[in-house]
Amino acid sequence: MGRGRVWAAGLVTAALALSGCTGGDDNGFRPGAADAGDPYVPGAGNGGYDVGHYALDVRYDPAGDRLTGTATLTVTATRALSRFQLDLAGLDVERVRVDGEAAKHRHDGAELIVTPSGGLPSGRRFTVEVTYGGVPKPLPNAELGDGGFHATPDGAIALGQPESASTWYPVNDHPSDKATYDLAVTVPDGLAALSNGVPEGRTSSGGWTTWRWSERAPMASYLSTLVIGDYRVSSGTHAGKPLVTAVAAALPADGPAAASVARTGEVADFLAARFGPYPFEAYGGVVVADERIRYALETQSRPVYGPAFFRGDRPNTEVVAHELAHQWFGDSVSVARWSDIWLNEGFATYAEWLWAEHDGGRTVAQTVVERYAATDWSRPTVDPGRAGMFGDAVYQRGALAVHALRRAVGDEAFYRVLRGWLAQHRDGNVTTADFIGYAERTSGRPLRALLDAWLVGGTPPGLP
Ligand SMILES: [Zn+2]
DSSP: OHHHHHHHHHHHHHHHHHHHHHOOOTTOOEEOOSSOOOTTSTTOSOSSEEEEEEEEEEEEETTTTEEEEEEEEEEEESSOEEEEEEEOOSOEEEEEEETTEEOEEEEETTEEEEEOSSOBOTTOEEEEEEEEEEOOOEEOOTTTOOEEEEEETTEEEEEOSSOOGGGTSOBOOSTTSOEEEEEEEEEETTOEEEOSSEEEEEEEETTEEEEEEEEEEEEOGGGOOEEEESEEEEEEEETTEEEEEEEETTSOTTSHHHHHHTTHHHHHHHHHHHHOSOOSSOEEEEEOOOTTOOSEEOOTTSOEEOGGGGOSSSOOHHHHHHHHHHHHBTTTBEESSGGGTHHHHHHHHHHHHHHHHHTTSOOHHHHHHHHHHHOOTTSOSSSOOGGGTTSHHHHHHHHHHHHHHHHHHOHHHHHHHHHHHHHHTTTSEEOHHHHHHHHHHHHTSOOHHHHHHHHTOSSOOOOO
16 A cells, blocks of 8 residues: 555654664664554554553543553563653653663653663563653544543543553553553542453542452453443343443433343353354443444453444344454454454454344345445455545455355354464464465365455455
8 A cells, every 4th residue: 555655664764763863782772663563553552572461550530631640561572672662642751660760751742762771681571660640632533533532521431443542551552562451540439430351349538439450361452441430330240250331321221222231241142152252251341422432342341332323212232243243353363453454343243244133133145235235346355544444345345255255165164263263363463364374274275366356356256
């Protein structure tokens, strides 16, 4: 793509400029890269290290929209580093410590540049503690919609893909660096503070309540969320794991939103019967009332749904099936780069079709005929361009390719491919080439030409 070429040229210039100004040092310590090198999200992510864990301790006061926090990151250097960068947008940094020692830091736009007192050898495990605060803001994004921290009348919603996390904590903000999380979030008594993973209890003191959450499976940063406000929270268990759902108090207690998320466990079981065991330690879902959230997002173990999905009189469980399918496709098995986002969306959309058929709606065959007729074959599913990340070529054409694979190899081999793929790459990162290679090996069939035609070919392949 044109955008990709421009970016690659920019990268070379930046690398030359960096080596020119530092020259490295005698021990080979050099600055970490300023981004993950993903042309779909220039500036996001960083290089030279890998984050293993985030321990976040934040306080949010809706009265002044003020967030204060301490983030403690457990990190491993993947090469000898003289300094490194974290993504942090729009907040002020008070102090940075590396392994408990004060480190020099500079905040340049959305990049926090940290220079520890000594170089970090490759393979060194270290901690970075950042104390920060301010009034968080969303990341403006005209093409894809603003992501990140939105203050609401009763609290806040931090949410967004492909970027959002850097608006509320310092982060290596790219899905290629997944990490586990502990979050303690302190809010005024009476408000809920919802996030990912297992609820670890809450304590109150002096008018403030601290809610604790832990996500023990590696999570991509865009899948982290924080929802604060007036919510009806329902806590139970499903299949031996905590299930926490929440619906904004502004929405009716017996309306379609509540009825839809109430089926979370049932939908997850339907998907687990096809994709293999549910990959996380908790279940859930949060429905927000804020009209600015015009989408649903598969935030790990606890998707967040915008209010528009539940306008009608009837429940909408297709969106629940879509977001829960992402727990396998996208969350557990994540893209290594955004140009392969169909590996998330194509499968989640297909799961939506499977659920609709199971739940008495349209059959998959009917949906395939309809979507096939509506497909613009000039738009590729793989590498659709940044502006096309959330387009029909990724979702609908991607799901058609999944169906074509199913028809080519048969149901038995199809589900064997999906289950094996998800098990083999659990908690990992993958590419389209990985998937095609895996499907060919597992089914024993050559599939490249077929999938090329369905994913990127310029003319309609024969209807499967
Ligand atoms: Zn999706």
